[in-house]
Amino acid sequence: MTVDDERVSRVRFGADGLAPAIIQQFDTGEVLMLGWMDAEALRRTLTSGRVTFWSRSRQEYWRKGDTSGHRQYVKGARLDCDGDTVLIAVDQVGVACHTGTRTCFDADDLDPAVGRR
Template identity: 75%
Template sequence: MSEVDDRIARVAFGPDGLVPAIVQQWDTREVLMLAWMDAEALRRTLTSGRVTYWSRSRREYWRKGDTSGHIQIVKGAKLDCDGDVVLLEIDQIGPACHTNTRTCFDSDTSRPEVGDRDLHPVVG
């Protein structure tokens, strides 16, 4: 078994055969997007150096940047402690979001409506 196959075997894919992939700019740690991968998309990503995803709506593979030119170059990949989420550390060329923005997480910012007392519960 290759090193890539060994890494893929450790992933806890969901019942649909998919795992969420959080995409992060490798040097700034900015979270850019979330997408889905199956074992083949992850294999293509780890062996090609470019990120491939599984489109749940189109039911097909798509390699980020093939039509837009906004490619993602793989710098690293990690599994979370349960093995059910992949963190892709990438170098994003151009916008990451399909709306042509840098990140998919910039449209609505909310802060919790809690006071200081709610943040520091009394223990005892």
């Protein structure tokens, strides 16, 4: 088992072979998007320095920015406490969302009740 295989084997992928990958701007902490990775997409991400996802709709790998120019350069990667979600810290060049906005999480405020402490 290679070092890359060992790192990927620590992830608990779902029954569909995928794990959610939260993409976060490394220096501001801004949450940019969520994508899906299988073992190969994660291996490519960890070894290439660029983020690769598995497209559930197209059933193919895609590296963020190859067609749009809006690249994500890896600055760090961590697992959550259960090992089933990956957090990738990136330096985002351009926008992260396919709609043309900086983040995928700025479109629809659900206006929740704000908790008090």
